[in-house]
Amino acid sequence: MRTIAAAAAAALTLLLLPGPAAARVVPSRLTLSAGDHRLDLLCSGVPGGGHPQAARACAELAAADGDPDRLPHGNGICPMVYQPVTARADGLWDGRVVRWTREFANSCTLHQATGTLFAF
Known part of the structure; x- marks a missing residue:
């Protein structure tokens, strides 16, 4: 009888301890801008x-550990038209500060280099 009571108490204690489901959500939110376009990307939760x-975009960033320079590159061909566009990503990824800015020859080269992150 004592063993059953001890096992029940241990099980109850485990249920009351915070586990992965009760873990704190670490923020992953970036403000993205490219040319005249700007929006927020929220990747914490939904x-x-x-x-x-x-x-x-969140899945690609997760695979790149939040580093836009590590995003998968496209295989397409871009026109050799020089219409520079500056892309920025600022905010938090998995609790770390992100401050990223790059200039691209045109929007096609931007999208080839950053996957869906700046596809807006």
Whole structure:
């Protein structure tokens, strides 16, 4: 009888301890801008924040550990038209500060280098 009571007490204690489900959500929210366009990308919890492909952009960023320089590059061909566009990503990824700025020859080269992150 004592063993059953001890086992029940141990099980109850485990249920009351904070586990992965009760873990603190670490913020992952970036403000993205490219040319005249600007929006927020929220990746903590349900992806959103105004990005038209938020879930995919968040998944790509997660695979790149939040570093836009490590995003998968496209294989397409871009025109050799010089229309520079500056892209920025500022905010927090997994609790770390992100301050990223790059200039691209045109919007095509931007999208080739950053996947869906700046596809808005």
